[in-house]
Amino acid sequence: MEAHVTETPETQIHKGLAGVVVDTTQVSSVDAASNSLLYRGYPVQQLAARCSFEEVAYLLWHGELPSAAQLADLQKAERWHRVLDEHVVAAVLALPESCHPMDVVRTAVSVIGAHDPTAGDASPEANLAKSVRLLAQLPGIVALDQRRRRGQDTIAPRDDLGFAENFLWVTFGELPDPVVVKAFEVSMVLYAEHSFNASTFTARVIASTLSDLHSAVVGAIGALKGPLHGGANEAVMATFAEIGSADRAAAWLDDALAHKRKIMGFGHRVYKHGDSRVPTMRASLDELVAHYDRPDLLALYEALETAMAERKDIQPNLDYPTGPAYHLMGFDTPTFTPLFVASRVTGWTAHVMEQLASNALIRPLSKYTGPERRDVPEA
Numbered sequence: 422m423e424a425h426v427t428e429t430p431e432t433q434i435h436k437g438l439a440g441v442v443v444d445t446t447q448v449s450s451v452d453a454a455s456n457s458l459l460y461r462g463y464p465v466q467q468l469a470a471r472c473s474f475e476e477v478a479y480l481l482w483h484g485e486l487p488s489a490a491q492l493a494d495l496q497k498a499e500r501w502h503r504v505l506d507e508h509v510v511a512a513v514l515a516l517p518e519s520c521h522p523m524d525v526v527r528t529a530v531s532v533i534g535a536h537d538p539t540a541g542d543a544s545p546e547a548n549l550a551k552s553v554r555l556l557a558q559l560p561g562i563v564a565l566d567q568r569r570r571r572g573q574d575t576i577a578p579r580d581d582l583g584f585a586e587n588f589l590w591v592t593f594g595e596l597p598d599p600v601v602v603k604a605f606e607v608s609m610v611l612y613a614e615h616s617f618n619a620s621t622f623t624a625r626v627i628a629s630t631l632s633d634l635h636s637a638v639v640g641a642i643g644a645l646k647g648p649l650h651g652g653a654n655e656a657v658m659a660t661f662a663e664i665g666s667a668d669r670a671a672a673w674l675d676d677a678l679a680h681k682r683k684i685m686g687f688g689h690r691v692y693k694h695g696d697s698r699v700p701t702m703r704a705s706l707d708e709l710v711a712h713y714d715r716p717d718l719l720a721l722y723e724a725l726e727t728a729m730a731e732r733k734d735i736q737p738n739l740d741y742p743t744g745p746a747y748h749l750m751g752f753d754t755p756t757f758t759p760l761f762v763a764s765r766v767t768g769w770t771a772h773v774m775e776q777l778a779s780n781a782l783i784r785p786l787s788k789y790t791g792p793e794r795r796d797v798p799e800a
């Protein structure tokens with residue numbers, strides 16, 4: 422097959438692939454102009470208000486919302502696979518507590534892949550089953566890691582609880598107020614999918630070599646870890662801790678910008694006038710602030726948001742409200758990005774399956790700017 426672009430010095434560079442359309446997708450559409458995000462055609466705001474996270478997972482994987490029977494089947498499978506295999510537990514416990522929880526999640530998914538009973542079967546049916554098993558097991562991994570760092574025992578999952586409620590149960594050993602469960606479920610729905618973001622693109626690149634689904638997810642976790650992507654949600658709490666209180670936000674920001682620091686939780690590659698998901702998550706944050714009686718946290722949140730708008734005209738992205746929301750729920754700050762993983766695994770795996778259904782090896786070109794051709798000195 423003939424290449425469409427020749428590798429010449431005239432080749433136009435799209436640094437960071439900004440503005441480049443690399444393929445089609447039917448999983449979701451992000452439209453900055455209309456500030457909309459649709460999963461398989463459905464506005465994410467409606468999904469967050471009206472659907473459980475399991476319904477959204479089904480939608481992303483299958484393209485349609487489930488019937489009652491289809492949802493019951495998914496719930497049954499997800500609940501069945503929640504208990505972690507002992508080799509996964511052993512792998513998590515063997516890792517040093519000094520490592521980041523994203524390293525734990527990445528390693529655990531790798532171990533799950535190595536023990537996968539259908540390794541080598543890349544059929545759509547096998548990949549779907551692998552995706553359901555990963556979805557079922559990630560909450561237990563995240564909870565096990567947070568709890569061992571706190572010196573707490575493991576909590577067994579409960580198969581009478583839905584995904585979001587069980588996640589909170591295995592993490593905290595108690596069932597929080599419905600306001601908290603709803604806010605958590607909303608965050609899971611909002612985090613689930615966002616077209617060709619860096620981690621999803623990573624998953625698709627790996628899938629495009631006909632590597633396996635677990636390898637694609639492991640790579641995606643690595644991409645999500647960085648603070649320019651998913652790692653921003655925990656970085657927001659580090660920022661809040663550094664600022665301290667609302668009255669210090671503007672001065673802190675002036676100093677940070679003077680030192681050319683990036684303010685985590687603000688800005689976006691696609692949305693330049695605000696992230697379509699933020700108002701929905703902000704409404705949940707407001708409810709959490711009222712529930713936990715933490716107006717000081719909201720005041721700090723608003724003070725930094727206002728100062729950033731005044732100075733840079735840059736708006737928050739989804740990581741800005743989810744950081745303090747997860748903090749209020751009681752999660753340890755380094756656990757925030759693993760929570761993102763537990764949700765985004767649905768979008769990643771939907772994209773892996775879409776990539777494989779119409780695959781082309783992803784291999785862009787580059788423009789060489791190194792030394793001219795030269796000879797190695799003879800000995």
Ligand SMILES: CC(=O)SCCNC(=O)CCNC(=O)[C@H](O)C(C)(C)COP(=O)(O)OP(=O)(O)OC[C@H]1O[C@@H](n2cnc3c(N)ncnc32)[C@H](O)[C@@H]1OP(=O)(O)O
Nearest residue numbers: 648649650651653682683684685686687688689690738740
């Ligand atoms: C779920 C998610 O992954 S959402 C993203 C989470 N990431 C973050 O919150 C990290 C902070 N944000 C950023 O670093 C950036 O906004 C990114 C990486 C998300 C997007 O970056 P890009 O699309 O490449 O935007 P770019 O870096 O070109 O920014 C344009 C201008 O705005 C500035 N800018 C953008 N975001 C920020 C920010 N958060 N803080 C300070 N300045 C910023 C840039 O410095 C640049 O200014 P300049 O033109 O004077 O150099």
Ligand SMILES: O=C([O-])CC(=O)C(=O)O
Nearest residue numbers: 614615617618619690691
């Ligand atoms: O789309 C992006 O570049 C980052 C993002 O918001 C996401 O992955 O949710």
